[in-house]
Every structure is written in structure tokens, then in C-alpha cells.
Amino acid sequence: MVDVAATSAPQAWLRARSRLLSQLPAAIALLPAAAAVVFVYIGALAWTVRLSFSSSKMLPVFDFVGLNQYQRLFGTERFVVSTWHILVFGILYIAGSLIIGFLLAVFIDQRVRLEGVFRTIFLYPYAMSFIVTGLVWQWFLNPELGLQKTVRDLGFPSFSFDWIVDQDKVVFTLVIAAIWQSAGLVMAILLAGLRGVDAELWKATRIDAIPTWRVYVSIILPILTPMLATVSILLAVAVAKLYDLVVAMTKGGPGLSSEVPAKFIMDNFFERSNVGLGAAAATILLISVASILAPWIYAEHIRPQRVRK
Amino acid sequence: MRVWTQFVGATLAATLLSGPALADGPLKAEVIHWWTSGGESAAVKVFADAYDKAGGQWIDSAIAGGEQARTAGINRIVGGNPPTMMQFNTGKQLDELVKNDLLANLDAEAAAGKWKDVLPPAILAASMRDGHFYALPVNIHGQNWLWYNKKVFADAGLDEPKTWSDVIADGPKLKAKGVIPLAHGGQSWQDHILFDAVLAGEGGADLYLKVYGKDAQAAIADPKFKHVSEVYAQLRDLMDPGMPGRNWNDATAMVITGKAGMQVMGDWAKGEFLAANETAGKEYGCVVPGEGGYVMGGDVFVFPKLKDADGTAAQAKLAKLMFDPAVQVAFNMKKGSVPVRTDADSAGMDICAQKGMASLKDPAKQLPSTSYLISPDENGALNDVITQYLNTPAEKADDFIAKFAAAVKSAS
Known part of the structure; x- marks a missing residue:
């Protein structure tokens, strides 16, 4: 090996x-991937933002109407309740999937x-x-077809779900449905970590006689941090694009009570x-996602580099 | 941003796939439509066979789902590779295509086929823009029919409900027999259809046209509109808890099996009764409650502007053929709808279709459906308001009216 400091210029x-x-x-x-990112993703992104300032109806037009669309958007009950629903859904879904997935992983790890x-x-x-x-x-879950009817037919007429x-x-x-679907994935990734x-x-922990639950919480969980971060990102992406589950399960109803932003955009x-x-709604969704991701990207990628320098 | 990649992807794909189509042999006609269910495809086959017999070649591009079919068709028109003909719902959906000069003018075909003499006024207006024809209407669907199970009604000792008050009064009697009075599919477009049926029946034709017309705000403030809103809210008591999200055909099945007494739905529901081997007037009855009239929707075909002469010739041929009285009757009998021609022969049709044809003869009883009267944007915004009202028993009629007014204002 040649010493770096001693290397001559040529x-x-x-x-x-x-x-x-x-x-x-x-x-x-x-190169093709980079081109796709630049033209398809960033290009489409810029186009969307541009259109949100236009009066486009069926076909895109490139006039300029200022913030009219945003004004209407925030005056629309459906969009406002959608953002609440996605917030509640997101918190419960990510927390629930992580907890249940972790418990399943621990169970299998025994x-x-x-x-x-x-x-x-x-995982199925x-x-x-x-x-x-x-x-x-x-x-x-349909009260006339599913669980409620079955239990009532079994002889519990007052059962209600x-x-x-x-x-x-x-x-x-x-x-519930989303956790049922995703908990297995969380389990698989965390099990690999375990x-x-x-x-x-x-x-070592056995010699020190530390209770098992304490080992999991205080020692194993911190070791699993990178896996937890990966899983959280996967789940967060599923939250932002939540659309198909709602369409198949509730169609946004009863009334507007399960509407979500992605469905508003598609409709x-x-x-x-x-x-x-x-x-305009897509732009707001983008801004919300970006503002949640920005601190994380900063913490994960930008700050460590500074520290290294 | 999945939404966008899809949209842009579809547009790009449409642009890339476009290329000049060279014609040889019979006149090829590529048709985009969304008639994919059993009865529907049998109906569209009437057109296809007639065209093939006339020496053309029908190329069928059926795409399931109206929304998907329209999106695909519009993308192809904008991308420069238009089909020969594509389907729309009668009404405002095609306004922007006309505005951007993408559709062929049908004045010559209309003059030759005497469209002005035989089309009911509302349909005539819907197929014209600024005095020119741009759409070929092919059928009329009544949207405010009340279908009821005759046996269930006879068992409960009830007569055919003539008004919405009858419908509401029949509720407790049907409930006493253990029957769900009104089978309803709780999806926003169905909530809207039901609301329009009450608006026409209780509010009358005049109010209906004003609410969806230019002077909407004044009509919405009318006490009669509040009455309509209250009657609509009373219908909640007639529905079962499993209503939210239900498909319309599942609701029809409840009427067929006698689990429910009535359903309000367009006459495409007849296909379900037919599939269950039931006859109109025998096992099930049909009635338009109230005095307002017949709320009409339907389908049209538009002809995108084409560059090649063969395509244009195929379009002229299609327009002539599909408007032919015999083809019209044959098609609509399969489709469950009513011919657009007031001079069509109704003898072979069932009694519900004949009732529909009869009201077509009286212009005072014809109400265009919302898709003629308001933009898809406003229609959607009202769907949201109406579905929220129907599903929120705590919501007061006044709150609903305020939201309705705001939605009309923001969307226009």
C-alpha cells in the first residue's frame, strides 16, 4: 500500500x-433511472403545482387564477375532514402495526x-x-352479512358491532383492516433484526438476571432502530397514498366520514x-408529506455528514 | 404521487401509441364505450351487427367503468389518436371537448335524419352546443323510478305509492311485516339520484329546473326546497343499517327477494328483475312518485374530428344507422332504456318502458338529469353534501341547505 500523503501528483x-x-x-x-426521476417525477410534480394555480377543469389550461383553487379547497368540507381522517388513521395505523408486528416477532423469536x-x-x-x-x-364487518349477523344468529341477539x-x-x-394487512410485514422485518x-x-443479560421484557424494551429495541425506521417509512408511505382500501371498503362513507385526501384527488x-x-389538493398533500419527511432526512443524512467533518 | 404518475403515464402512452391509421377494405370504426355487463353488451351488439351488415367493420373497444372509459377516450383524443366514436353520458361532460374544437360537427347528419323533429326538447338541447349538433343521443334512461315488490305490497295491504308522502306512510306498515321499507345503496351518486327524485316529485318541475339552473341560489332559499330536504331526511327511517356502501344491484336484489319493499333507481335496474325472470307489472311494479315528471339521463356518442376521409365516412354512416328507428327500438329493448325518438314504436316494450315513452310525448313532464344541467364538478360537490346529509341524522335541514348553496356557488 502506498501512503496517501506520499503519493506524487501524476x-x-x-x-x-x-x-x-x-x-x-x-x-x-x-442514466435512464435518473432521467425518469427528473422528467417523470420532478417534471410531473412541477406540472401539478403549476396546474394548481390554473382554472383547469377537464383539460389542463395554463392561465393563472392565483390561490382560488386553494381557497375553494380549504372551504370544502370533504377535504378538511379528509385531512383529519388521514391524521387519525396514520397515527393509529403506524403505532398499531409497529406494536403488533413487534409482539408477533417477539412471539416467533421464542x-x-x-x-x-x-x-x-x-405474513400472508x-x-x-x-x-x-x-x-x-x-x-x-357489514352488520347485515358478517360478524354481527353471525353472532346474533348464534343466539346473542343484542350483540352489536x-x-x-x-x-x-x-x-x-x-x-383495523390496514393493521391486519401490514402487521405481518413489520413482523418479518423486525424478526430479521431479532x-x-x-x-x-x-x-450476558441472563447472568445479570434482567427480566426478559426489560431486555426487549431497553436493549433489543434500541438495536432494532434501523429496522424500525425502515418499517415506519414503509408504513408512512402507505398512509399518504391510502386510496384503494377506502374505495373497496367504505367508498368514503357513511357520508364523508371515511374520505381521505388521495380519494379526493382522484375523484x-x-x-x-x-x-x-x-x-391543489395534491400539492397540499405533497407539502404535508415533505414537511414530515424533512426533519427525518435532515437527521438521517445531513446532520451525520456534518458531524463527520 | 401515484395519482400523477398514472395520469401522466396514461397521457404519454396515448401520445406514443398514436400513429396514422391506414384504411383498406371495409370502413373501420373503432368505438370506445363502457357497456360491459351482460344486458349492455347484448345491446351494443345491435349497433355493431347493424354496422357490419351495412358493409362496415365495427372494432369494439369496451372499457369497463364509465369513468375509466371516458378518461381513456379523452386521453386519446387529446393525444391525437382519436377513436372513430366514443360514448358519453348525455350532458355537460363533453363541453370542454367542444370548446377546444376536438369534436366533429354533426349538422349535416342531423338535418338528413331530421333529428330536430323527433328528439324531445331536453335531449335536443343536450346534443347541441351553440346551435350546432355535436352528440348523437341513443337512449333515455328514467332515473327517478320507484320499483316495488308487488307481493310484499299486497301482503301488507298496500296500494302503489303515488307520492312521497305515500312512500313515507307505507314505511311503518312494511316494517310491521318485517320488511325493510326502502332498499337503498348508500353510495353518494345513489344518494343524489334519490334526492333528485324527491326534488322532482315533491318540489315540482319548476323548482327542480331552477335549483339546477341559473337562478339556483334563489331556488335553494325557497321554503319548498326546505320541505324537500325534510322529506328526504324522513327517508332515513325507511332504510336499513347495512345501507352505507351497498351496490345498487344488491339493493335491487333485496326487492326481488322480498327482503325489502321498494327501491328508487334508474331503469337499468330492470335488467336485474329480468335476470331473475320477473315481468314488469306482474312480480314488480314501477311508478314515478309525485307530479314533477320524468328525470331523464342517457347516453350519447360523439365523433372526434378525424383527418382521414375514411374515418369521416365511417362516422357519417354510423350516425345515420344508429338513429334509424328500427335499430333504436332493437337497441333500447336490450338496454332497458327508452328510444330517443318520440316516433319510435313502443308496442313491443314492457309496461314500464311504455310509461316512460308516454311521458316523453309530454314536454312538460320531462326533466333532464343533473348531468345535462350542471358540470361534473358541481355534480360531485353536491354528491358530497347530499351523502353527508343523508348519513348524518343530526344534521338539520337548514345546515344542509346552507352547504348546498355553498357547494353550488363554489363550483360554478
Whole structure:
């Protein structure tokens, strides 16, 4: 090995050139992806923001109406309640999936028998699309067809579980269905993390006679932080784009009580020929997501680099 | 931003796929429509067969779901690769295409086929823009029919309900027999159809036209509109708790099986009765409650502007053929709707269709559906307001009226 400080200038240049050359194929290979990001994502993004300041109805027009669309957007009851629903859904769904997924992972980590069977069962719902999940849960929760009717027919006529037709509780049924679908994924990722924990660590905690739950909470969980971050991002993305589950399960009803922003956007773009208002709602959604992600990106990527310097 | 990638993707795909279409042999006609269910595709086959027999070649581009079909068609028109013909609902959906000069003018075909003499005034108005024809109407769907199970009504000792007060009065009697009085599908567009039926029946034709017309705010402030809102709210008591989110055909099935007594739905519901081997007037009855008249929706076809002469010739041929009286009757019998021609022969149709045809002869009883009268944007905004009202028993009629007025204002 040549000492870096002792390297002469031409040598450094040669090494830089060879490094560049070795990276060239990679750069070329990445070019289509980069182009797609720039033109499709960023281009479409800029186009959306531009359209949100226009009076576009069915077809995009490029006039300028200032903040009219935003004014109308925030005066629209449906959009305002949608943002509340997504907030409640997001918090409960992410928290619920993490807790249940973690508990399932811990359960399987106890070296239970038939581990493979349980793992498959828990992960299975994730193999289904939100549309299928929504449809199944809609049937299951429908008071005239599903759980409520079955239990009543069994001889409990006073049994009642009609959350899906209750305006105040329908969002919780979305949460239940979504957790049912995603908890398995959380389990799988966290289980991989648990299996990566050094066995010596467990031996050490046993010698110190620390209760098992305490080990999980105070020692294992911090080790799992990167996995938890990954899972949280995956779940957060599912929250922002929540659409198909609602369409399949409640169609936004009863009334407006399970409407979500993505459905508002889709309806306005297509069904209602109202591209301007849809674009305004999409822009607001983008700003909300960005403002939630920004601190995280800063903490994860920007701050550590500064520290290293 | 999935929404956007989809939208842009569809637009791009439409643009990239476009290329000049060269014609050889029979006149090819590519048709985009959304008639995909059993009865519907049998109906559209009447058009296709007639066109093929006349020496053309029908290329069927059926896309399930009206919204999806319209989006695909519009993207192709804007992208420069238009189909020969595409379907729309009668009304304002095609306004912007006309404004942007993307549709062919049908004045010559209309003059040759004497459209002005045989179309009911509301349909005539809906197929014209600024004095020119841009859309070929093919059928009329009544949207404010009340369908009821005759056996259930006879068992409860009830007569055909003639007004909305009858409907509400029948509720407790049907409930006493263990029957759900009104089967309703709690989706916002169905809530809206039901509201329009009450608005026409209780408020009258005049109020209906004003609420969806130019002077909407004054009509909404009218005490009669409040009365309509209150009657509508009373219908909540006639529905079952499983109503939210239900599909319209599931609600029709409840009437067919006798689980429910009545349903308010367009005459496409007849297809469900037909599939259950039931005959109008025998197992089930149909009535338009109230005095307002017949709320009419329907379908039209538009002809995008084409550059090649063959395509234009195919369009002329189609317009002539689909408006032909015999084709009209054959098509509409399969579709469950009523011919757009007031001179069509109604003898072979069932009694509900004949009732519909009869009201077509009287212009005072014809009400255009909301899709003729208001933009899709306003229609959607009102869907939201109406569905929220129906599903929120605590909401007062006055609050609903204020929200209704605000939605009309913001969308116009």
C-alpha cells in the first residue's frame, strides 16, 4: 500500500482517472433511472403545482387564477375532514402495526414450534392487495352479512358491532383492516433484526438476571432502530397514498366520514373533471408529506455528514 | 404521487401509441364505450351487427367503468389518436371537448335524419352546443323510478305509492311485516339520484329546473326546497343499517327477494328483475312518485374530428344507422332504456318502458338529469353534501341547505 500523503501528483491524477473510468458504466446504467426521476417525477410534480394555480377543469389550461383553487379547497368540507381522517388513521395505523408486528416477532423469536407455519400465516395478508383486503373486511364487518349477523344468529341477539356504518367509528375499521394487512410485514422485518442480535448479549443479560421484557424494551429495541425506521417509512408511505382500501371498503362513507385526501384527488382529476382543484389538493398533500419527511432526512443524512467533518 | 404518475403515464402512452391509421377494405370504426355487463353488451351488439351488415367493420373497444372509459377516450383524443366514436353520458361532460374544437360537427347528419323533429326538447338541447349538433343521443334512461315488490305490497295491504308522502306512510306498515321499507345503496351518486327524485316529485318541475339552473341560489332559499330536504331526511327511517356502501344491484336484489319493499333507481335496474325472470307489472311494479315528471339521463356518442376521409365516412354512416328507428327500438329493448325518438314504436316494450315513452310525448313532464344541467364538478360537490346529509341524522335541514348553496356557488 502506498501512503496517501506520499503519493506524487501524476499518480493521484491517474488514480482519479481510473476511478472515474471504473464508475462510468455505473453512471451510464443509472442514466435512464435518473432521467425518469427528473422528467417523470420532478417534471410531473412541477406540472401539478403549476396546474394548481390554473382554472383547469377537464383539460389542463395554463392561465393563472392565483390561490382560488386553494381557497375553494380549504372551504370544502370533504377535504378538511379528509385531512383529519388521514391524521387519525396514520397515527393509529403506524403505532398499531409497529406494536403488533413487534409482539408477533417477539412471539416467533421464542423458538416456538411450527415457526414456519406461524410466520407464513402472519405474513400472508401482506400478499393481498388493499382492494382484496378492503372487500374481505367490508363483508366481514357489514352488520347485515358478517360478524354481527353471525353472532346474533348464534343466539346473542343484542350483540352489536356496526362500526363500519357508524360515522364516528368507521375510520377505526380502516385502521383495523390496514393493521391486519401490514402487521405481518413489520413482523418479518423486525424478526430479521431479532435474529441478528448477538447470542452473547442474551447470555450476558441472563447472568445479570434482567427480566426478559426489560431486555426487549431497553436493549433489543434500541438495536432494532434501523429496522424500525425502515418499517415506519414503509408504513408512512402507505398512509399518504391510502386510496384503494377506502374505495373497496367504505367508498368514503357513511357520508364523508371515511374520505381521505388521495380519494379526493382522484375523484377530482377523473370523475369530476376538476383538474385544478385536484392539483391543489395534491400539492397540499405533497407539502404535508415533505414537511414530515424533512426533519427525518435532515437527521438521517445531513446532520451525520456534518458531524463527520 | 401515484395519482400523477398514472395520469401522466396514461397521457404519454396515448401520445406514443398514436400513429396514422391506414384504411383498406371495409370502413373501420373503432368505438370506445363502457357497456360491459351482460344486458349492455347484448345491446351494443345491435349497433355493431347493424354496422357490419351495412358493409362496415365495427372494432369494439369496451372499457369497463364509465369513468375509466371516458378518461381513456379523452386521453386519446387529446393525444391525437382519436377513436372513430366514443360514448358519453348525455350532458355537460363533453363541453370542454367542444370548446377546444376536438369534436366533429354533426349538422349535416342531423338535418338528413331530421333529428330536430323527433328528439324531445331536453335531449335536443343536450346534443347541441351553440346551435350546432355535436352528440348523437341513443337512449333515455328514467332515473327517478320507484320499483316495488308487488307481493310484499299486497301482503301488507298496500296500494302503489303515488307520492312521497305515500312512500313515507307505507314505511311503518312494511316494517310491521318485517320488511325493510326502502332498499337503498348508500353510495353518494345513489344518494343524489334519490334526492333528485324527491326534488322532482315533491318540489315540482319548476323548482327542480331552477335549483339546477341559473337562478339556483334563489331556488335553494325557497321554503319548498326546505320541505324537500325534510322529506328526504324522513327517508332515513325507511332504510336499513347495512345501507352505507351497498351496490345498487344488491339493493335491487333485496326487492326481488322480498327482503325489502321498494327501491328508487334508474331503469337499468330492470335488467336485474329480468335476470331473475320477473315481468314488469306482474312480480314488480314501477311508478314515478309525485307530479314533477320524468328525470331523464342517457347516453350519447360523439365523433372526434378525424383527418382521414375514411374515418369521416365511417362516422357519417354510423350516425345515420344508429338513429334509424328500427335499430333504436332493437337497441333500447336490450338496454332497458327508452328510444330517443318520440316516433319510435313502443308496442313491443314492457309496461314500464311504455310509461316512460308516454311521458316523453309530454314536454312538460320531462326533466333532464343533473348531468345535462350542471358540470361534473358541481355534480360531485353536491354528491358530497347530499351523502353527508343523508348519513348524518343530526344534521338539520337548514345546515344542509346552507352547504348546498355553498357547494353550488363554489363550483360554478
